[in-house]
Amino acid sequence: MATAVWHALADPGRRAILDRLLRGPRPVGDLARECGLSQPGTSKHLRVLREAGLVDVERDAQRRLYAIRPAPMAELDAWLAPYRRLWNASLDALGDRLDARATEEDEP
Structure with missing residues (x-):
């Protein structure tokens, strides 16, 4: 098990994001609002989750949708x-x- 995965899962904000992504792919703005986080903070959490291989990002016109891997x-x-x-x-x-x-x- 990669250390990056444990590091990513150690933060409650990132776990909250993963909980929201269980419902399906979401844009950053929705995740930020649902988790009560700032959009820049949510983006930083998503970067950590992406680098750990826990989420994928897909472009949908102007927005990026994040989904659990x-x-x-x-x-x-x-x-x-x-x-x-x-x-x-x-x-x-x-x-x-x-x-x-x-x-x-x-x-x-």
């Missing part, structure tokens, strides 16, 4: 999979322990 997200998901399994196993064990405790408390 799915491949890096799939790589991130694949990298997180073993950790997710570890977390799920821990939650399952906790659930089993809570169920056992509830059963013990119900017994006379």
Whole structure:
């Protein structure tokens, strides 16, 4: 997993932009308004996301539309999979322990 991807995802403003792009391609102005950011600030965030390979930009007449690139997200998901399994196993064990405790408390 590239360091640039982690750096890009570390910022809450960039994560907010990615959340908006889940709905489909958007121009900078829409993203800025929806995220409550300035247009220059949004453009800087988009540059970081683009350089990390997380978004693509396409020209549409006078505007540029930004869209999520799915491949890096799939790589991130694949990298997180073993950790997710570890977390799920821990939650399952906790659930089993809570169920056992509830059963013990119900017994006379």
